[in-house]
Amino acid sequence: MTLFETLSKAPYDALTRCVGIDPTQDTLSAWGLDDTAAGARKFALTMLEAAHNNASIVKPQVAYFERFGVEGYRALTDIIKEARKMGLLVLADAKRGDIGSTVDAYSRAWLGNDAPMQVDAITVTPYLGFASLAPLLERAYDTGAYVFVVTRSSNPEGTALQEHGSPKLWHSILDDIANWEAARNNKTIGAVVGATVPEDLKYALDVLPNAYFLAPGIGQQGAKPDDVKALTPDLKRIIVNSSRRLAAAGPKVSDIQTAIEQI
Numbered sequence: 001m002t003l004f005e006t007l008s009k010a011p012y013d014a015l016t017r018c019v020g021i022d023p024t025q026d027t028l029s030a031w032g033l034d035d036t037a038a039g040a041r042k043f044a045l046t047m048l049e050a051a052h053n054n055a056s057i058v059k060p061q062v063a064y065f066e067r068f069g070v071e072g073y074r075a076l077t078d079i080i081k082e083a084r085k086m087g088l089l090v091l092a093d094a095k096r097g098d099i100g101s102t103v104d105a106y107s108r109a110w111l112g113n114d115a116p117m118q119v120d121a122i123t124v125t126p127y128l129g130f131a132s133l134a135p136l137l138e139r140a141y142d143t144g145a146y147v148f149v150v151t152r153s154s155n156p157e158g159t160a161l162q163e164h165g166s167p168k169l170w171h172s173i174l175d176d177i178a179n180w181e182a183a184r185n186n187k188t189i190g191a192v193v194g195a196t197v198p199e200d201l202k203y204a205l206d207v208l209p210n211a212y213f214l215a216p217g218i219g220q221q222g223a224k225p226d227d228v229k230a231l232t233p234d235l236k237r238i239i240v241n242s243s244r245r246l247a248a249a250g251p252k253v254s255d256i257q258t259a260i261e262q263i
């Protein structure tokens with residue numbers, strides 16, 4: 001089942017849990033693991049074990065694997081396959097975005113049965129122009145993958161750029177998403193809006209009533225699940241992600257599971 005289909009069938013009354021897989025140098029060291037691709041793999045497998053039956057989605061942050069070069073990509077590819085075998089949906093936090101021809105190449109890496117690192121969903125950045133994402137959006141539409149477009153990021157440094165202009169830049173990106181989806185099936189594109197900016201998440205939930213939202217920032221960046229719980233009765237549309245805070249509960253699987261239950 002696709003991410004859209006799975007979440008459509010989820011109960012309304014619970015936030016969708018997303019377990020971030022961020023093998024940072026600090027986390028690997030705290031877990032007593034080497035800061036290598038092998039260490040990242042071991043860390044990720046433990047996070048998958050904790051996520052299994054406790055969350056619907058896992059979100060590997062690609063950068064933390066990429067830093068180990070080819071070995072890191074090998075570990076990431078294995079982790080993605082393992083997670084999908086376990087029935088977890090995989091969202092690659094890759095934040096791809098470029099001119100259209102290059103975006104097309106990115107989409108072939110991640111989306112569809114022929115992709116070497118096939119995932120259920122990917123993050124992209126629209127700040128080279130929403131229209132430049134078209135080849136990737138078309139591939140997602142054709143293959144049933146889901147795309148989270150970064151609109152309003154969780155970090156304070158994003159505000160000046162994203163709120164620039166009138167209408168605000170990020171509001172016009174939401175409109176671009178709405179227009180693209182209206183011409184298709186409303187099953188392909190959602191957005192990233194930080195849990196750290198709940199009033200903006202509320203705005204986005206209203207503008208895109210059929211979409212799902214990745215809401216990072218729970219834990220280490222200061223947001224709490226309660227900050228977003230009152231925003232909509234259809235709570236499953238908010239995919240709350242926590243990465244470093246969950247990892248900090250480890251390496252014991254049951255401790256990570258307890259931390260997951262708290263989000």
Ligand SMILES: O=c1ccn([C@@H]2O[C@H](COP(=O)(O)O)[C@@H](O)[C@H]2O)c(=O)[nH]1
Nearest residue numbers: 061153154155216220221242243244245
């Ligand atoms: O706006 C955004 C978009 C993506 N992220 C990513 O989510 C996790 C957050 O990690 P924490 O440890 O829970 O802070 C990380 O991979 C970011 O790259 C985000 O934080 N904000």
